[in-house]
Amino acid sequence: MSTAQRAKAKRPRTFDEARAMASSSSELGWWVFMRISGMLLVPLAFIHLWANNMAFNAGEIDFAYVVARLQQPGVRIFNSFLLLFAMLHGVNGLRYSIEDYVRRPERRFLWKMILFTVAGIIFIFGVMTLWAFTYEEMGSAVRALGSE
């Protein structure tokens, strides 16, 4: 391997190297975002896991438990940050995997579009669950749909 090739194959290790290697300014932005969101996600995800697996028996989680938790404003705000950063960080990470392992450009594009569509819909579900309705309203609205 020539020196030039080795330099090309190297992972960026500093901000300057990442800037020099990034194919576009948006890729550089995502490189920075992964690190900032990653730092935020360590406490967010660890506290989330603690609250639901260590402070509580996850095997006893039921409808009432979830509703009681999600009705607390603090939990809603905490979970909103967790949802936002985890979705962006996770979906971008999955995108990296698609870029790395799906070789054919048209398939790569297709997989990314499927990922973004599915993730976008799921993200909207998450936001709705946290903010859009009370569970009584939502429950009766959905039942009304079925009874028509």
Place this chain on the structure above:
Amino acid sequence: MYRGREGQWAFVLHRISGVAVALFLLLHVIDISLVMFGPEGPFEAFLVFYHNWPFRVGLIAVIAAVVYHGLNGLRIIVMDFTSWGVRYQKPMWYGVLGLTAIIGVPVLWKIVPEILRGA
């Protein structure tokens, strides 16, 4: 198969744990959003599936993946943004593995008996 050194394995585990956690995240947001359908909705049916012992063992794996991915992510940040991080990447990786194992002890101590009692 190419069997790399520590940095290679750190990357492979980071990639596998990251993909696993991201896929679980998508599933997890879907299952929690089922509460929108009310107490008679599909949420409880989903929980029966979640409370099966194989799935609970899987959840322990998800916790392990989150812990490893988070701690190794901090190692990557140290490597990227300090002058000394790359020099100490190897001992830091062993630190990540050790800390993941240490955190695993109380997690297993609490959750494994819960699973055994439930099964």
